[in-house]
Structures are given as C-alpha cells and as structure tokens.
Amino acid sequence: MNLDFSAEPLFSWYVVLLFISGAAMLILGVLNAGGLSKGWRAFNVIAGLGFMGYGIYLGFIFQGGTYIVFFKAFILPIMVIVNFFRSLSRRKATPAPQPMGAPAPYPMAGQQSMGAPAPQPMAAPQPMGAPVPQPAPAPERTA
Numbered sequence: 001m002n003l004d005f006s007a008e009p010l011f012s013w014y015v016v017l018l019f020i021s022g023a024a025m026l027i028l029g030v031l032n033a034g035g036l037s038k039g040w041r042a043f044n045v046i047a048g049l050g051f052m053g054y055g056i057y058l059g060f061i062f063q064g065g066t067y068i069v070f071f072k073a074f075i076l077p078i079m080v081i082v083n084f085f086r087s088l089s090r091r092k093a094t095p096a097p098q099p100m101g102a103p104a105p106y107p108m109a110g111q112q113s114m115g116a117p118a119p120q121p122m123a124a125p126q127p128m129g130a131p132v133p134q135p136a137p138a139p140e141r142t143a
Contacts, residue, residue, distance in 0.1 A: 002059050014069060015059045021077040022052030028084050035091040036084065044080055051077075 003012045028036075029044030036044070051073050058067055 002062055011058070011067070015055050018051050018055030018058070018070075018073050021073050022048045022050070022055060024048070024077050025080055026052065028080055035087050040083070047076060047080075 003015060005012045025044045026048030029041045029046075029048055032041065051070075054070075054073075
C-alpha cells in the first residue's frame with residue numbers, strides 16, 4: 001500500500017479524496033433518490049468508477065514516479081452533490097399529480113342534472129356513400 005501520511009501527505013490525501021469522491025459519485029449515480037435523469041446517473045457512475053479506479057491504482061499498484069492530480073476530482077463531486085439536492089428539493093416542491101375523479105353519472109330519465117346539458121340522441125349511422133340527412137328548412141312566413 002502506497003499511503004504514508006508522514007512521508008507523502010499530499011499524495012496520500014489525494015488518493016483518499018479520489019476514493020471518497022468516486023464513492024460519492026457512484027452512490028449518487030446508483031441510487032435514484034434525487035430524481036436525476038438517466039444520463040446524469042450514467043455520468044455519475046462512469047466518473048465515480050474512474051475516480052475510484054485511479055485512486056485504487058495510485059494507492060495499491062503505483063510504483064512511484066509522476067502522477068496526475070485531477071482537480072476536477074474534487075470540484076465535480078461537489079457540483080454533482082449540489083445538483084442532486086437541487087433536483088431533490090425541486091421534486092418535493094412540485095405537487096404530485098392528483099388522480100382523476102370518476103365521471104359524474106348521467107341523470108336518469110325525468111331527472112334534471114345540476115347545470116349539465118342533457119345528452120343528445122345520436123343520429124343513426126348511414127351506409128358509406130349515402131347522403132347525410134339534413135334538417136328540413138324552416139318555412140318562410142310572408143306577411
């Protein structure tokens with residue numbers, strides 16, 4: 001294991017923070033608690049796996065030499081966590097859709113409904129090509 005906080009504190013803390021950042025992003029990507037889209041969740045999982053993988057490589061496989069410090073490994077998880085809580089609060093702020101009520105029943109014959117027009121009888125179906133019956137014109141009155 002390459003972690004030695006007394007000899008190389010910067011390297012050791014970098015490896016620990018890479019692993020923590022990767023784990024946080026991986027957890028937020030796997031859980032669907034914040035209502036993130038599938039694209040953001042996939043991004044979180046991929047970035048989390050990348051950060052954790054690089055942290056494991058540096059902590060256990062790395063033999064010395066130069067290594068790259070990704071400052072995005074610390075900024076990106078903070079942005080993802082803020083986005084997670086923003087979407088969680090936005091989700092709680094929007095009211096849940098109300099189920100539609102049952103339609104009002106038609107009034108029985110002889111009853112009046114309150115304000116609703118009575119249903120009109122439908123015209124009988126006509127064969128295809130037959131002329132559509134038209135109402136008779138009103139008679140003209142002459143004075």
